Amino acid sequence: MTDKLNAHLRLGLLLLVTGLIAHSAAADGNAERGKSIAYTCLGCHGIEGYRNAYPSYRVPKLGGQKAAYLTIALQGYRNGTRQHPTMSAQAASLSDQDIADTTSYLASLGADTVAAGGTSGASFAAAAACAACHGQNGISLSPSWPSLAGQYEDYLVHALNQYRDGTRKDPVMAPMAATLTDDSVRQIAKYFAGLEGLETTAAE
C-alpha cells in the first residue's frame, strides 16, 4: 500500500469520526413529512431507468442510500460543490429541516435489501482501494459515505469522471479518482453496479 493511499485512508477515518459527530448533531428528520416532499423527487428518482439528458446517464438510485450521505449530497448541490441545474434548483428550495425530513424518509426505503445484500465478498483488484470506505460488497462503512452496490453503471462512470475533471469537488474522492484510467473507471463501475444493493423506489 502506498503512503499516498495510507494518507487517504487516515483522512477517511477522520471524516468517519467527524461525520458521525455531525450526524448525531443534525436535526432529527420527520420521515412522514419527508414523504410528501419526496413525492416530487420520486418523479425522477422513482422511475426505473429514468435518464438525465445531455449528457445521458441514468438518474441515481436513492433507495437504501446512506442517510448522512444523502444530506451531504443535497448540501453539495445547494452550496455549489456539486453541479447539476435541476438538482441545484431542487436543493435550493429545501430548508435544513426539509432536507432532514426528506433524507430520513428516503433512507428508510430499500433498507432491508441493503442490509441483506452483497454478501458475495467478491474481490476485484481495481476496486480493492475503494473497499476500505465503500465496502467489499459496495455497502459503505459509514453513514456519510455513499453505497455503490447496485447503483446505475452509467451514473457511476459519470460521477467518477466528474471527480476526475474537477466538476464535482470532494477532498477524498478527487485524489482517489485521479489515479484511475478510463478503462478502470469502466471496470469499477461495472463491478459495483453488478452487486446487490441500492434500488429505485417509486412514490407510494
Ligand code: HEC
Ligand atoms: C428532474 C429530475 C430530478 C428531480 C425532480 C430530482 N432529482 Fe435528484 N438527481 C437527479 C439527477 C439527474 C441527479 C444526478 C446529478 C449529478 O450528476 O450530480 C440527481 C442526484 C441526486 C442526489 C445525489 C445522489 C448520489 O448518489 O450522489 C440526491 C441525494 C438527490 N438527487 C435527491 C433528490 C431529492 C431529495 C429531490 C427532491 C427534492 C430530487 N433529487 C429531485 C434528477 C432529479
Ligand code: HEC
Ligand atoms: C477514504 C474513503 C474513500 C475511499 C478509499 C474511496 N471513496 Fe469513493 N467516496 C467517498 C466519499 C466520502 C464520497 C462522497 C463524496 C462527495 O460528497 O461527493 C465518495 C463518493 C464516491 C462516488 C460517488 C457516489 C455517488 O452516489 O454519487 C463514487 C462513484 C465513488 N466514491 C467511487 C470510489 C471508487 C471507485 C474508489 C476506489 C478507486 C473510491 N470511491 C474510494 C469515500 C471514499
